[in-house]
Amino acid sequence: MATVDRSPTEGSGKSVPAGARRTTLAAVAHLAGVSIATVSKVVNGRSDVAPETRSRVQELLRRHDYVAPVDRRTEAAARPTVEVQFAGDLKPYVAEALGGIVDAATELGVSVAISQPARGPRWARDLVSMGRRALIAVTSVYTPAYLDALMQAGLPLVVLDPLHLPHSEVNSVGPTNFAGGFAATQHLLGLGHRRIAYLGGPAIAAANQARVHGYRAAMEARGTPVPDAYIRSGEFTFQTGVLGAAVLLDLPSPPTAVFAGNDEIALGVVETARTRGLRVPQDLSVVGFDDTLLARVASPPLTTVRQPLREMGGVALRTALRLADGEKLESHHVELATELVVRASTAPV
Amino acid sequence: MATVDRSPTEGSGKSVPAGARRTTLAAVAHLAGVSIATVSKVVNGRSDVAPETRSRVQELLRRHDYVAPVDRRTEAAARPTVEVQFAGDLKPYVAEALGGIVDAATELGVSVAISQPARGPRWARDLVSMGRRALIAVTSVYTPAYLDALMQAGLPLVVLDPLHLPHSEVNSVGPTNFAGGFAATQHLLGLGHRRIAYLGGPAIAAANQARVHGYRAAMEARGTPVPDAYIRSGEFTFQTGVLGAAVLLDLPSPPTAVFAGNDEIALGVVETARTRGLRVPQDLSVVGFDDTLLARVASPPLTTVRQPLREMGGVALRTALRLADGEKLESHHVELATELVVRASTAPV
């Protein structure tokens, strides 16, 4: 089998004259007037070679079409690896994006390693020495120190669904949060709702802010006033949904529809409605965001704004690989389109 | 610098007697009665080594703590890597187990790579040549050819929640499915239910069978007959829950409680109840299995049998590492205790 594998390599490019041996380190070493060891070091990018010697040897290697054995090897061992880091639990949101990354990686013949964000002063350099070519951070916070460590190590970064606002130093992939918030709100308005509340994630999160703005824009376009109490922040958790919905429903003028910042919050809202004897969607309409598994298996199935999570994962991986290849990107931030998916948690007032 | 880097390695584990040289391929080759070349091939996962020879050499390499030069380069590169494979989507079940694996790996300083089950004749060997030391398969099917490829490559395998019955050739980690099924059914019986149905996953799945048996055992212990129509199989999906519940509820004598094979099925049952105007738990009690996020964020929150998924992931990782170190295991199959978690989806008749 090894013999069969090798054959394609032989036919590559300008072929060596029949009978002539392949160029060896020894030949080059002789011509360059250095030892074999030194030539080997040049080939492998070791540091202990004088710049002048290095370039002289490199020139000879080129001239004689030297091919290193590692390059002759089968592609398997040479597969690049990208690291994917996620903080905290592997929630459905992260899991689906990760699924998209793995799919794309399988297709491209790339390995994927996963980990929690590492600590310690050397973490970024350690990743490089473990053979990682790029880093994809999913919904992670990144501090200047974090970015600096990556820069130092020369490890390119792509952030999937960045928590912060798109920063020119950082490459990121995200959904069209504004458009999604707008579409969700418009859907509720179209059903005749006017008292629509927004119950979202952390106020600092860029994604959350964009969704709020989309919501506001739709409300204003319809000329519907938005009481301050109708916009609430919290975490992207079930708990926030349960508690936030309770507060909203206790308002003197409670909303007839809630637009939740993600599916998990939406489920919390549904649960609070249930404990209070309110039926969804007859008594309260709920819209989620993300369209994770959660939305599809909920009771009732959730109307939600679909994020193309798998595609986003794929784009993130491809972007990471392009950065690893030293390509310059024309755009630092890519947004993929969201889409409203209407299911059973929304109904006319 | 190189000299300084090496020193920490010297102090690791059972130290080599002072003055003694590091283990070399030549030493191992001599012990094994083969050539240096053959030992090198084993280290690098090359194909042209007989399985018997390979395992004998591997054993000696381990016993003498051989460290490949590529691993000596930096201490970071020496971190072992385990591959985790999962088929299909990254469902909450798989995601939580994966979370447990990553946690344990972080603690132990091990790298985790993830992928879809690979194809091709060389996949297992490729994993070895990419530096993987063990493989954890999550709910994957494994064919004889699959096992054979691993054996050939000398890559140890741990299956998490095996689909097949525990096989003496395969090391596996799973929950106490029988006890879980028994506890769930007893809980329903204790609430006064007598017409209890089981709606589970694939009939061939070992986990499903054990849950059914637990259910049957509890019913028989109480002297409650189980009509054949009360036991249904399908997939571990929402769809199966929706459809199966519809069939069960159309029975002449419909059940008052459904024990579902997992949380996703349980949610399907809840949804069918809802569309028929039945309230859970007042009109129908539902018990799930797994206690994934799904159970906690459902409406109503699901009574379910908790699997210690994170712990199972941790055990799987530790087991995989021990196998990679050549330890013999006293037991081929480890079962971790399940626990009934009572929430709001069950109530007295």
Place this chain on the structure above:
DNA sequence: CTCTGTTTCCGAAAACTTTCGAAAACTGGT
């Protein structure tokens, strides 16, 4: 200028990997 580290660069030797041919073990035939 001399002495004493310190760093850079190189190569000999040792360690390791790959190639490739040959023997052994299978394949199907007759």
Place this chain on the structure above:
DNA sequence: ACCAGTTTTCGAAAGTTTTCGGAAACAGAG
């Protein structure tokens, strides 16, 4: 059983990489 072709397995030799020590260049202190 025997034979010709094929595949598997292995090791010798060739090729390559790593280790480690030493020479030369460099840098400061006396």
